[in-house]
Amino acid sequence: MAHQRTTAPPPPPVVELRVRPAKGEDLRAVVALDAENTGVSKLAYWKDRFEWYAGRQPDRFFLVGEREGHVVGYIVGEVRAWEFGSPPAGWIFAIDVSRTVRQHGLGTKLFDEICARFRKAGVDRVRTMLAKDEHLIMSFFRSQGMMGGPFIQLEKELDP
């Protein structure tokens, strides 16, 4: 069992963590944070995501978490309607928190803030989709009260 699991959680944060909408100048910090946690730098991908989500569309949200002026987390989502027959709902596509501030409540702040924006946009449900072996992130979403929903994702390899 990992050492982290058998040690007590860290003490409460001593620095303020703040959440705000992402700005264009946050792009490189988000790319770096994603690369820190995934091992892959995806500048072109995130540039495209910034254009789509960080604009002024009322149903798309790209929020970042800051500590002392530095971006240490982000969450991205939007309201989508009628896909898979579903009424409008908030979808979270990405969330990430720097290892340096984990277990200090930033993920919860980001989640709460995007949910508040989803509610303002007129929806009463939030969903996400993630790999079955992404245990840490799935554990986070479950800690926020999320449970298995009515959909099952299916796939197959295409014939050559």
Next chain:
Amino acid sequence: MRLQIATRLALYAVLQLAADPEKQFAAAEIAERFGISVNHLAKVLRALGRAGLVEAVRGAGGGYRFRGNVKRVTLLDVIQLFEDLGTSAHGDPDPGERSAEGRALRRVLDEIDGIAKGTLASISLATAVKLMDGAGAAGPGEAAERAARPLRARTGA
């Protein structure tokens, strides 16, 4: 998925202790609540102690208390201390499993197992404690108080 008795006892005990990590419970107290023998529970608690999830507190008022990170230890971590949740690839195949029918059934069962393991691995003890009182509806203290109530009172029996 059907869990062995020892596994379920371990989960019950860990959840009761994790609901209030500062408090210690006597093995007899936990055993009485779930209607099991203290000896059986003691074996389970020893296994949990070896894994670093609980510790025995000696002396007057002693007992067991949770020792770990309730936000990081998952239901799967506890279950895997007591049983092997591997697929048929580990161990001897069941009769007929190598037939086309057996392989087809195995694919379906493996998919179900994968979903079950993914679910168990994603539910931390902190989340499970919340579920004991309804998601997000109670703090750890309330959950512990609820966990300590006799089972018959909660079931209405």
